[in-house]
Amino acid sequence: MPPVLLSTRPLARAARCHPHYPVLDFLAPRTIPHALHQKSRIHSTPPLDALANAANPGTKPPLTPSQRDFLDSALRVNQAGELAAVLIYSAQTPPLVRSHPHLRPLMQHMYDQEAGHFRIFNSLLAKHRVRPTLMYPVWHAAATALGWGTAVMGREAAMACTEAVETEIGGHYNEQVRVLLEWADKLDGRGELGDELRALIGELRRIRDEELEHLDHAVMNDSKDARPYELLTNVIRGGCRTAIWISEKV
Template sequence: MSCPGVAAAPCLWRLRQGVQRSLSARGGRIGVRFRSSGMTLDNINWAAVDRIIRVDHAGEYGANRIYAGQMVVLGRTSVGPVIQKMWDQEKDHLKKFSELMVTFRVRPTVLMPLWNVLGFALGAGTALLGKEGAMACTVAVEESIAHHYNNQIRTLMEEDPEKYEELLQVIKKFRDEELEHHDIGLDNDAELAPAYAILKSVIQAGCKAAIYLSERL
């Protein structure tokens, strides 16, 4: 349908009205298609996808705040470029999940302000222990996130691997990059951090709690 000349405004008005009627008919949700796959808001397990996108967005946001805190303390040291490279990848992860939230009309967790503060504090606090402390934090967090992504991959594979193919590709790619960050942490003396085993356990317990809460709130 074309809208040449003076007819453009009425045409746009009709288009807007059509979208509003579509939204109303679907309870406010747009029947969008996820790129080339058959995944739409009409044929997915809405509860599962809603939970996955919300918690993954929260996790990537928290990871960004952790790296931001680390860079404040260690950005000008020799390990600064290493942290910055990992942070840049986390920014890409967050951007993608922000886009998916818009596409699938998923609300963010109400705990975003808390993850903002706690993430930055965790990053800066562990960085104050030195490079080893920051890298121990990276190992703990990235290991937790990779495990979490593996659980999501398993869930979607059991549900319908073809229907969720593109979402699976996103999660698998990010999982692999989180594992790379984990290995970078080990290569940069994470295990030499003070009380490494205790520090790692405490951080991972916090990650587990954050995942649980962000899925539900």
């Protein structure tokens, strides 16, 4: 019986399997408040500029138009990606668990984490008045079909799907963290680093690490034994990159 991993150990295996995006800061403190998990009200919350609120409230908000555009597209893409992840696991679980009952705890564990990520980005989009992607119906159908199709192909194909998706998503979150850390360093030097930007960086780190944990689970549960592995993972990764690019724009 293949191993089913439910620990939150350091992600050494994921880093070894995918050295092209090193996990440089996953040991950083987690700073996100639990309040971000609660539903926000659009009319009572500030726009994106609050993410980098100056220490002196009377000063000009430090976010430039290009920075606001980056955050707008990042939050929109992240929400769409987490929607897709929830749908993939929802579609994979019934056929996969029927054939491999021992995978039920693992599938539930990964689904629960993705559902939590989705709630967080729903809250952030509402709080910061960011428009969701217009591609929602397309991504909904595509993610459901991908999840069901790979599960029907077998356990290894379903795990290869997780490996491919989380490789792209982990790298995407890592790039967002890198950019925001650069901003935070400059803002901190001017005494303008706000708590919300600091919290967002901490949240993205935590979510990224959980996504890479899913990648680790997939590899440990024989994702690389899928046939045809290279074709399957390359197609899925290409689809993820395309979906990310489109969601950033639309």
